[in-house]
Amino acid sequence: MTDGSRTVADIIAGRYGELTRSERRLADTISENYPVSGLGSITTLAENADVSTPTVARMVQKLGFKGYAEFQARLHQELEATLSNPIAKHDRLARNVPDTHILNRFGEAAMDNMRRTLSQLDQETFGGAAALLSDLDRAVYFVGGRITGAIAGYFYTHMQVIRPKTTLMSSNSGSWPQHMLNMAKGDVLVIFDIRRYEQDMATLARVASENGVEIILFTDQWASPVTKFARHTFRVHIEVPSAWDSSVVTLFVVEALIEAVQAKSWDKTRQRISQLEGLFEQSRLFRRPG
The missing domain is CATH 3.40.50.10490 (Glucose-6-phosphate isomerase like protein; domain 1)
Structure with a gap:
């Protein structure tokens, strides 16, 4: 299970020393045009990194993902987050607004960001x-x-x-x-x-x-x-x-x-x-x- 507060790039950097030579080549390929480089098919990513598809499957599991689909889903979430405009962010947050004062919600979020x-x-x-x-x-x-x-x-x-x-x-x-x-x-x-x-x-x-x-x-x-x-x-x-x-x-x-x-x-x-x-x-x- 991966930590939702960390990006895929963070996870790769944290586990880089544990990767094999082929997996490091794959990790470097992902980093070159991150996160877009990891949004294609598993075959395309393997070919771009000059590794086998089983190598891709093994590495994403080593990083804590259940499979390539979950790995890609996380990358899509990151990409969506970076492209979000103020309206999209407001609408996403408005779906589940806690029943607490905005000062408390804002303060808690700011302190969590600081930590x-x-x-x-x-x-x-x-x-x-x-x-x-x-x-x-x-x-x-x-x-x-x-x-x-x-x-x-x-x-x-x-x-x-x-x-x-x-x-x-x-x-x-x-x-x-x-x-x-x-x-x-x-x-x-x-x-x-x-x-x-x-x-x-x-x-x-x-x-x-x-x-x-x-x-x-x-x-x-x-x-x-x-x-x-x-x-x-x-x-x-x-x-x-x-x-x-x-x-x-x-x-x-x-x-x-x-x-x-x-x-x-x-x-x-x-x-x-x-x-x-x-x-x-x-x-x-x-x-x-x-």
């Missing part, structure tokens, strides 16, 4: 991302989509105070080539891409990666296609009883990274904040008592 995300979040990934963002020799660029662009802007606003050489890219992909012109090998590109993944994000990530740019990705539990180009990926659980996905845990990880980065160079950060406060004072930006 699941933290249980799967690799501290080495977190530390590696913090190290890249702390390296002042690298320029850092931030970009998000139609909704996640707001989180990219939030991250950028804080990082701009902590360190120099930061740039917020517009969610409009038409402006991206000009930014890419300035990206140098070793620079960092922070991408936010959650389900209904935006096609241009994968193109941006591919071109940036080919030019030596290090990518930090914030995505969901199903994982954006950008994952294959990212050096560090944060897979955050986002489902709540709403037509919209939740940004609560994504923002939590972002704020934890902000603290980790500023703590690495607090003396310089403190100096920058002090200078900024002086500029605020000169411009009379904030209300003063009296």
Whole structure:
């Protein structure tokens, strides 16, 4: 019996070391164009991986599925979940609404998302991302989509105070080539891409990666296609009883990274904040008592 909260890709990664050479070749084939690569017939998948159909049958059972049909059903569920629009999500949730207040339902879902995300979040990934963002020799660029662009802007606003050489890219992909012109090998590109993944994000990530740019990705539990180009990926659980996905845990990880980065160079950060406060004072930006 497989864990319903984990994707097939998670299950394969967790059991990869137990697979035979042929099964690993099969697993790699599935990963190349996941999850679409596993949606054809068992014969087609076997031929694409250059293995026998019994090898496919054995591996899916080793992964905890009763057979190829159940394996494919899980992939179809994942694909449907990533393509769901707000109306489809609302209608699915409306079928079985518990008789509890929305605040309680939402709170429970958000806390469950937090627990699941933290249980799967690799501290080495977190530390590696913090190290890249702390390296002042690298320029850092931030970009998000139609909704996640707001989180990219939030991250950028804080990082701009902590360190120099930061740039917020517009969610409009038409402006991206000009930014890419300035990206140098070793620079960092922070991408936010959650389900209904935006096609241009994968193109941006591919071109940036080919030019030596290090990518930090914030995505969901199903994982954006950008994952294959990212050096560090944060897979955050986002489902709540709403037509919209939740940004609560994504923002939590972002704020934890902000603290980790500023703590690495607090003396310089403190100096920058002090200078900024002086500029605020000169411009009379904030209300003063009296």
